[in-house]
Amino acid sequence: MSSTLSIVTPVDSSVYKTVQISSAEQVQAAVERAAAAQKSWKKVPLKERVAIARKFLEIFGTRKDELAKELTMQMGRPIRFTPGEIKGTQDRGKYMVDVAEESLKDVEIHEEGLEGKFKRFIRKEPVGVVLIIAPWNYPYLSSLNGVLPSVIAGNSVILKHSSQTPLCGERFAQAWNEAGLPADVFQCLHMSHADTESLVANPLINYVNFTGSVDGGHQIQKAASKKFIATGLELGGKDPAYVRSDCDLKYTVENLVDGSFFNSGQCCCAIERIYVHADIYDQFVDLFVKETKNYRLGNPLDPETTLGPMVKAKAADFVRGQIAEAVSQGAKTHIDVSLFPDDKFGTPYMAPQVLTEVTHEMRIMTEESFGPVIGIMKVASDEEAIQLMNDSDFGLSASIWTKDADAALRIGDQIETGTWFMNRCDYLDPALAWVGVKDSGRGCTLSKFGYDQITRLKSFHLKLVTA
Numbered sequence: 001m002s003s004t005l006s007i008v009t010p011v012d013s014s015v016y017k018t019v020q021i022s023s024a025e026q027v028q029a030a031v032e033r034a035a036a037a038q039k040s041w042k043k044v045p046l047k048e049r050v051a052i053a054r055k056f057l058e059i060f061g062t063r064k065d066e067l068a069k070e071l072t073m074q075m076g077r078p079i080r081f082t083p084g085e086i087k088g089t090q091d092r093g094k095y096m097v098d099v100a101e102e103s104l105k106d107v108e109i110h111e112e113g114l115e116g117k118f119k120r121f122i123r124k125e126p127v128g129v130v131l132i133i134a135p136w137n138y139p140y141l142s143s144l145n146g147v148l149p150s151v152i153a154g155n156s157v158i159l160k161h162s163s164q165t166p167l168c169g170e171r172f173a174q175a176w177n178e179a180g181l182p183a184d185v186f187q188c189l190h191m192s193h194a195d196t197e198s199l200v201a202n203p204l205i206n207y208v209n210f211t212g213s214v215d216g217g218h219q220i221q222k223a224a225s226k227k228f229i230a231t232g233l234e235l236g237g238k239d240p241a242y243v244r245s246d247c248d249l250k251y252t253v254e255n256l257v258d259g260s261f262f263n264s265g266q267c268c269c270a271i272e273r274i275y276v277h278a279d280i281y282d283q284f285v286d287l288f289v290k291e292t293k294n295y296r297l298g299n300p301l302d303p304e305t306t307l308g309p310m311v312k313a314k315a316a317d318f319v320r321g322q323i324a325e326a327v328s329q330g331a332k333t334h335i336d337v338s339l340f341p342d343d344k345f346g347t348p349y350m351a352p353q354v355l356t357e358v359t360h361e362m363r364i365m366t367e368e369s370f371g372p373v374i375g376i377m378k379v380a381s382d383e384e385a386i387q388l389m390n391d392s393d394f395g396l397s398a399s400i401w402t403k404d405a406d407a408a409l410r411i412g413d414q415i416e417t418g419t420w421f422m423n424r425c426d427y428l429d430p431a432l433a434w435v436g437v438k439d440s441g442r443g444c445t446l447s448k449f450g451y452d453q454i455t456r457l458k459s460f461h462l463k464l465v466t467a
Helices: 024-041 046-061 064-075 082-098 100-104 139-152 166-179 193-201 214-224 249-265 281-292 313-328 382-390 405-412
Strands: 004-008 015-020 107-109 118-126 129-133 156-160 186-188 207-211 230-234 239-243 271-277 353-356 373-379 397-401 419-422 455-463
Touching (some): 024 193, 046 139, 046 166, 064 166, 082 100, 082 139, 100 139, 129 139, 139 166, 139 207, 166 186, 193 214, 214 230, 249 373, 281 373, 313 373, 382 405, 397 405, 405 419
Parallel strands (some): 207 230, 239 271, 271 373, 353 373
Antiparallel strands (some): 118 455
16 A cells, blocks of 8 residues: 555646655554653643643634645635635634633532532543544534644544545644644544544544544444444535525525535535525525526636635536436426536536426435535425425534524424524534534534533542541
């Protein structure tokens, strides 16, 4: 097996950079160093750990332009948007730093009549060595969700980044090092699939955070099954939107087009299916198609480009196959791909597509696409929309578009999802728990509850004996 990994850029399908792949022996040595480093790191006062984390975020942000271009070259998002991920990483990280001390403080138990006789409290201890397996689509934001809280809580971290975006892990390592994080508390390793699977099963790994496919999630669970450790799994979605007749139509269309096609639809919580009330269906579709035609597909290094290539030609051709199959089953396309001259079969460059006359008998409405395509269905009632939204193996996020907040809450209570939005989509609020149900996975990142995943509870019961 080659000792190097080539990063093939979707910009022009050339080899952008190469990185060294760690051998099995190097991986084992790294996890042993991580375990040793964690024993010292957990003894560092929380305030000092928080200070280092703040410094890490500050240093990371000073390289915004350099990191943004490098990110575009690795995964294809237009250069006009990649700086936003760098800033978003800082903003999200700042929130998680700000809530760290409150989230990790001891929980004291007080009971009338026992004061002065007992001291009782629950402490949140770090779990140990945390393995984070990160995705390419939001390589900094997604990995930060696990990396930052884990380090602050007193764990050591091994980050295995996607083979498409391995340089992102290296940039995190550089920033942590310059921030003064002790050696081996954070390590970035480039590994083969076999060595990654072996590392999940390694006795020194105490928690695994994985973002990826459903099949990948099953592999992680299987690899960890001989140990009594938890796994956090974010496995994607087929996120729906329901457009009620009382929505602000212009606002709704603008936001749902963006929610469907931003990052070429390669967002874990991208909108992948839309249900529109019959009263406004035709008008909605007309406006949606018109707005979609405003995208400019092309070289992501061009500041005028608003839709870059998908990550790989194979991924684009998969979505094209879903569309072709749906059309053969009766779906109607609304975008003439000739309006997007850079769209070429066999390349990562793919035009956005809008489909109507779709049904749940079609893969395009049930199988994750992870690309620039959307299916739109007409519904006659809230009840029909609820049934269709829940008719899915996934449950990451879902949204409703309405001016009636009471209706939004009533309907939201019936939707099988981890996050419920009203008049918003494709967004992670760091103050809220990021969770999934069904095949979208399990566990939690972000919010104060994200710290609960990478700590364990330890109870202290002290009986105070007086002379």
